[in-house]
Amino acid sequence: MPGQMSRARRNPVTVAAMHGALIIYTLIALFPVFVILINSFKTRKAIFREPLALPNAETFSTIGYQTVFQQGDFILYLQNSLIVTVASLFFILLFGAMAAFALAEYRFRGNMLMGLYLALGIMIPIRIGTVAILEMMVATGLVNTLWALILVYTAQGLPLAVFILSEFMRQVSDDLKNAGRVDGLSEYTIFFRLVLPLVRPAMATVAVFNMIPIWNDLWFPLILAPAEETKTLTLGSQVFIGQFVTDWNAVLSALSMAILPVMVLYVIFSRQLIRGLTSGAVK
Amino acid sequence: MTALKLTNLSKSFGQTEVLRDINLTVEEGEFVVFVGPSGCGKSTLLRVIAGLEDATSGTVEIAGKVVTRVPPAKRGIAMVFQSYALYPHLTVEGNMGLSLKQEGQPKAEISARIAKAAAMLSLDTYLARRPAELSGGQRQRVAIGRAIVREPDLFLFDEPLSNLDAALRMNTRIEIANLHRSLKASMVYVTHDQTEAMTLADKIVVFRDGRVEQIGSPMELYNSPANQFVAGFLGAPSMNFVPANMLGGPKSQIIGIRPEHLRLAETGPLSGTVQHVERLGGDTNLLIQIGQPDLLTVRLFGQHDMAVDTAVHVDFDKSESFVLDAEGQRLENTPPE
Numbered sequence: 287m288p289g290q291m292s293r294a295r296r297n298p299v300t301v302a303a304m305h306g307a308l309i310i311y312t313l314i315a316l317f318p319v320f321v322i323l324i325n326s327f328k329t330r331k332a333i334f335r336e337p338l339a340l341p342n343a344e345t346f347s348t349i350g351y352q353t354v355f356q357q358g359d360f361i362l363y364l365q366n367s368l369i370v371t372v373a374s375l376f377f378i379l380l381f382g383a384m385a386a387f388a389l390a391e392y393r394f395r396g397n398m399l400m401g402l403y404l405a406l407g408i409m410i411p412i413r414i415g416t417v418a419i420l421e422m423m424v425a426t427g428l429v430n431t432l433w434a435l436i437l438v439y440t441a442q443g444l445p446l447a448v449f450i451l452s453e454f455m456r457q458v459s460d461d462l463k464n465a466g467r468v469d470g471l472s473e474y475t476i477f478f479r480l481v482l483p484l485v486r487p488a489m490a491t492v493a494v495f496n497m498i499p500i501w502n503d504l505w506f507p508l509i510l511a512p513a514e515e516t517k518t519l520t521l522g523s524q525v526f527i528g529q530f531v532t533d534w535n536a537v538l539s540a541l542s543m544a545i546l547p548v549m550v551l552y553v554i555f556s557r558q559l560i561r562g563l564t565s566g567a568v569k
Numbered sequence: 570m571t572a573l574k575l576t577n578l579s580k581s582f583g584q585t586e587v588l589r590d591i592n593l594t595v596e597e598g599e600f601v602v603f604v605g606p607s608g609c610g611k612s613t614l615l616r617v618i619a620g621l622e623d624a625t626s627g628t629v630e631i632a633g634k635v636v637t638r639v640p641p642a643k644r645g646i647a648m649v650f651q652s653y654a655l656y657p658h659l660t661v662e663g664n665m666g667l668s669l670k671q672e673g674q675p676k677a678e679i680s681a682r683i684a685k686a687a688a689m690l691s692l693d694t695y696l697a698r699r700p701a702e703l704s705g706g707q708r709q710r711v712a713i714g715r716a717i718v719r720e721p722d723l724f725l726f727d728e729p730l731s732n733l734d735a736a737l738r739m740n741t742r743i744e745i746a747n748l749h750r751s752l753k754a755s756m757v758y759v760t761h762d763q764t765e766a767m768t769l770a771d772k773i774v775v776f777r778d779g780r781v782e783q784i785g786s787p788m789e790l791y792n793s794p795a796n797q798f799v800a801g802f803l804g805a806p807s808m809n810f811v812p813a814n815m816l817g818g819p820k821s822q823i824i825g826i827r828p829e830h831l832r833l834a835e836t837g838p839l840s841g842t843v844q845h846v847e848r849l850g851g852d853t854n855l856l857i858q859i860g861q862p863d864l865l866t867v868r869l870f871g872q873h874d875m876a877v878d879t880a881v882h883v884d885f886d887k888s889e890s891f892v893l894d895a896e897g898q899r900l901e902n903t904p905p906e
Contacts (some may be wrong), residue, residue: 459652459654461650461651461652461653461654461727462652462654462656464616464619464621464641464648464650464654465648465650465654465656465715466656467620467621467640467641467642468619468621468641468642468647468648468668468673469642469667469668469715470641470642470643470644470668470671471667473643479656479658480656483657483658484657497669542680545776
């Protein structure tokens with residue numbers, strides 16, 4: 287394979303075609319982001335007159351950003367979104383990895399069934415249970431708390447995390463784990479110090495997969511935590527979208543700012559991905 | 570005192586029996602090698618001794634204490650793994666010291682023991698490196714060092730040389746033999762390589778299908794194998810088996826002759842044509858077609874010019890051959906002196 291790769295790379299036509307395809311894909315993926323960004327810095331009239339034009343001296347305006355910071359508590363929404371996303375990812379990775387380790391490492395009765403049961407959630411959308419979840423949250427008094435969202439998102443993310451991570455954990459060398467046992471390490475130390483660092487690329491993959499849907503979700507914040515002090519960024523931005531009038535300047539500005547934190551998180555995780563791939567050659 | 574005693578040990582995974590009724594002792598200071606083809610249960614047995622697998626029935630006794638239900642770290646053992654299994658996040662020093670740290674040994678004691686083991690294995694200059702920065706041979710020496718610092722009652726080696734290339738394998742083999750001499754420690758060593766078994770062992774245990782086939786010193790097994798399996802497994806090139814009726818014996822018997830005990834002669838009981846010649850410099854191996862499915866291997870000392878398709882006669886001393894019944898069990902006791 288490496289030989290074929292390098293031969294393909296040497297052929298200029300193939301190189302051009304490959305890069306062309308990737309550049310086109312990048313442009314398509316970035317275009318909506320680009321449109322949101324430029325229009326967030328334009329006056330309302332300019333947005334509608336020429337949506338694709340760059341802001342110039344005449345059309346430049348920061349009215350959208352001013353509205354966002356005046357109306358509603360943008361910083362609080364941002365903070366809520368960050369707390370919910372980071373905490374959910376933490377619990378998904380922690381519990382997902384622990385369950386995956388148990389399934390991959392220990393022989394016990396019902397291991398297969400347990401694995402299937404835990405993976406079943408991949409196929410069943412959690413929103414089907416919204417009414418029951420709301421009833422549970424009301425009963426436990428968790429409505430309008432960030433915990434309601436964190437718990438739901440953790441449940442939503444666990445099945446895929448267990449599925450992916452248990453596959454990777456099976457590949458971790460048995461000898462390494464056994465060496466730890468002979469040296470007197472506890473099962474927790476073996477899990478946290480020996481196994482987790484070796485499956486870090488898989489953890490980063492799971493984190494990226496889960497992060498975007500949680501950050502963008504409107505459904506559960508709207509139903510479980512619509513109170514002013516627990517609003518997430520996505521829900522908070524909805525105040526600018528009315529049934530009859532939509533403040534597009536504000537909506538676009540809020541969206542532009544919402545992209546930033548998620549991009550930072552993505553960069554952190556993808557760094558881990560790359561580092562994991564290159565330093566994986568231990569043996 | 571016995572270093573290891575296994576009594577009626579059995580192990581099954583679900584319906585499959587991997588180890589059947591193993592009884593075995595390792596005396597103090599003895600180097601015992603478990604040998605057998607892959608899948609014969611020798612590695613499983615080692616893991617049962619280490620406590621990494623539970624025995625289904627029977628007991629494991631290490632240094633006079635029954636440890637059947639004791640966790641691996643408290644059994645007084647140290648283990649060297651095939652894939653080295655070094656901790657990637659620790660330095661060589663950290664790798665060697667971890668078990669002592671877990672035991673709660675004082676710092677001075679830990680560094681003294683590491684220094685001693687490092688000097689023994691000439692790892693002194695590598696103590697600050699991580700496993701990723703070491704060669705394969707160095708990694709295996711660190712793995713051995715990690716076992717030495719524990720000063721265990723029993724060393725366990727799980728095919729420690731099979732990941733090394735041929736030249737390094739021989740060096741490390743000699744190093745392990747030296748180590749055994751200088752430490753005077755009890756060691757159990759698992760391998761599928763009969764050369765390692767013959768060269769290292771005080772006592773060899775031959776396994777097949779989860780059973781012990783024969784126990785004895787390398788020369789005992791070589792000179793007086795109990796059955797066809799042991800006879801064929803030890804010795805290289807492996808023993809020839811010829812139906813006895815080709816040599817004027819009863820049809821149900823098999824005659825086993827080692828390649829080094831066969832010689833070319835003017836006349837002889839066996840005859841055929843040379844099908845292939847292996848010239849090794851010191852030895853020449855002739856593979857001879859004698860009208861049965863398996864080729865007859867003749868090992869000649871020195872260099873011989875022999876063309877393929879030459880017709881030859883082969884002779885041997887009756888006293889150096891083994892008579893086996895149809896099931897492969899040794900019949901007469903004919904120690905080839």
